[in-house]
Amino acid sequence: MGRSPCCEKAHTNKGAWTKDEDQRLIDYIRIHGEGCWRSLPKAAGLLRCGKSCRLRWINYLRPDLKRGNFTEEEDELIIKLHSLLGNKWSLIAARLPGRTDNEIKNYWNTHIKRKLFSRGIDPQTHRPLDQPTATNTNTPTELDFRSVPVVSIANPSLDFKFNEFQVKAKAESLEEGNSSSSGMTTDEEQKQCKDKFPCTGQELNLELSIGAPSFGRNNNSTTGVSTSNSAESKRRSDNRNFQFPQHASSICLCCQLGFQTSENCRNCQNTNEFNRYC
DNA sequence: AAGCAGCCCAACCGCATGTAA
């Protein structure tokens, strides 16, 4: 079907944002909350298209952004998540509090790719570079999640039952329409999975899942403003738009990383909306 | 100091998806 342009192309600014534009956008969202991006520019007095405003807010102005260099821990987590999810940057970003999909995508392309190459690993397949891939060109996300072995992450703080993680990651991926399963179920294929995700022998069960990190009874923690429009209620059901809790520092690591909702994490004790560490 | 090449990252673009009328 034909689509109209996302916004009126004429009379809109392009390129780098000025401080004044940033401030206008911040002020507007502070008062009215996120949403209605199409009408936002006009309402906020900005000569920008809605998409541009949304992008600027999400990637740069949001107050919960972490900024700064990626830690080694984050590096490894991104690599692991990419091996599971492929180029699903938004899904990966959802597991890295304070990081945006754009930021992770850029970081992947500029740093991690190189890092993996230097380790002799193909960043796309996560296989050794000298290993032929002709027999199985599937991306990691196309692995059959039923055959994935239990593995753990080197960093003890991130150890968890990796097979469960992958099952849920796969399920989520399927839910999102990425249903290109290779149907790998044979022993040979399971062996391939083990090669891909070598088990270190250290297996901790932290009951982590990759479900939507639906923290936030206060969905407006970002702006501190109540929004009651339908767009907001829609977003509440959208796991790509979760808000990090204001009391994030008091919840367990898996919750902070977005692996688990505080309601469901059996490693947390949820009392009066505060959780003790796992 | 000037020119050049490579890197980095903010921003753009086109398409996909969800949803209301």
Place this chain on the structure above:
DNA sequence: TTTACATGCGGTTGGGCTGCT
């Protein structure tokens, strides 16, 4: 069911910055 609209996602681009010659 169809259509139009709003939003989100991933790939790509381009301009600024930095280091090297």
